[in-house]
Amino acid sequence: MSLLSIQAPAAVVMIRPHRFLPNPETASDNAFQRTSPATGIDAASLAAAARDEVSAAAQALSAAGVRVHVFDDPGENDTPDSVFPNNWFSTHPGGHVALYPMHSPNRRRERRADIVEMLKAEYRVQDVIDYSGLEYDDVFLEGTGAMVLDHLARIAYTARSRRADPLALERFCTHFNFEPICFDTADADGLPIYHTNVMMSVATEFALVGFELIKDATRRDEIRRRLAETRRSVIALANAQVANFAANALELSGRDGRVLALSRRAFDCLTQRQRELIERSARLLPLDVPTIEQAGGSVRCMLAGIHLARRGH
Numbered sequence: 001m002s003l004l005s006i007q008a009p010a011a012v013v014m015i016r017p018h019r020f021l022p023n024p025e026t027a028s029d030n031a032f033q034r035t036s037p038a039t040g041i042d043a044a045s046l047a048a049a050a051r052d053e054v055s056a057a058a059q060a061l062s063a064a065g066v067r068v069h070v071f072d073d074p075g076e077n078d079t080p081d082s083v084f085p086n087n088w089f090s091t092h093p094g095g096h097v098a099l100y101p102m103h104s105p106n107r108r109r110e111r112r113a114d115i116v117e118m119l120k121a122e123y124r125v126q127d128v129i130d131y132s133g134l135e136y137d138d139v140f141l142e143g144t145g146a147m148v149l150d151h152l153a154r155i156a157y158t159a160r161s162r163r164a165d166p167l168a169l170e171r172f173c174t175h176f177n178f179e180p181i182c183f184d185t186a187d188a189d190g191l192p193i194y195h196t197n198v199m200m201s202v203a204t205e206f207a208l209v210g211f212e213l214i215k216d217a218t219r220r221d222e223i224r225r226r227l228a229e230t231r232r233s234v235i236a237l238a239n240a241q242v243a244n245f246a247a248n249a250l251e252l253s254g255r256d257g258r259v260l261a262l263s264r265r266a267f268d269c270l271t272q273r274q275r276e277l278i279e280r281s282a283r284l285l286p287l288d289v290p291t292i293e294q295a296g297g298s299v300r301c302m303l304a305g306i307h308l309a310r311r312g313h
Helices: 043-063 113-122 132-137 166-176 217-229 239-243 264-269 272-279
Strands: 011-017 067-073 089-092 096-099 127-130 147-150 155-159 179-183 200-202 206-209 233-236 250-254 257-263 283-287
Touching: 011 043, 043 067, 043 283, 067 113, 089 113, 096 113, 096 166, 147 200, 155 166, 155 200, 166 179, 179 217, 206 217, 206 272, 217 233, 233 272, 239 264, 257 264, 264 283, 272 283
Parallel strands: 011 067, 096 127, 155 179, 206 233, 257 283
Antiparallel strands: 089 096, 147 155, 200 206, 250 257
């Protein structure tokens, strides 16, 4: 895998949910989530819309040359947030897979052995490190939602929350050789941001960051400096843009170069100047996921990047 593609995986896992619903167990600390579906939409129609959005997004990514592994979730295990697989597992160059401890009990049921087995069959997997047992001690670290990983500089940017326990973070960073950079956040109501990846995205040559949400000015400056040291264009997002999921984006390696997968809502709220800065190194690829965004996550949450070498390649 070349240096420039380490940050931008060429393959992803997506989950197509059959019983999608904004998760009542996660509503208390996810300010991005609707507490109830849009007026006039019944549960079956909501689920069908979410299912169709995943199918269309997967098709658009495939058309861009990204390898997409789609798994269906019939919903029999009461997993309303299964469309967001990036929280329960991550993959890493060198053949490593990590499984994470999840805060909400119904999200713990999202972990699937068949996905891990697919990774082993299709890619070179050396080991699977399972942190999920930390759930018994009420210690949680919700994957690449809780951490925004800079694979090039080996930094794990992490907004403190009950979904990002410092003990679990320390274990992960020691195991995978990342430096943790933690910071406190607060939205307009003074509440911490539930996942780092709704306020920050680090790509190969740029980063999108909601700096206004970081409480400590010194920490803001340090994060700016660290990103600049890695020669990234730092694109500051206003709080209103973060609220529209502008940071919840993932850079991927496509057939003709890198693309930035994000939602149509996120794309629409970017300024022309911001779009130009991004497109110097990655083509913008907006995806329509308005139904799924009701659950408090967007495109980046839907994509579990595969940073593994394919077998036979």
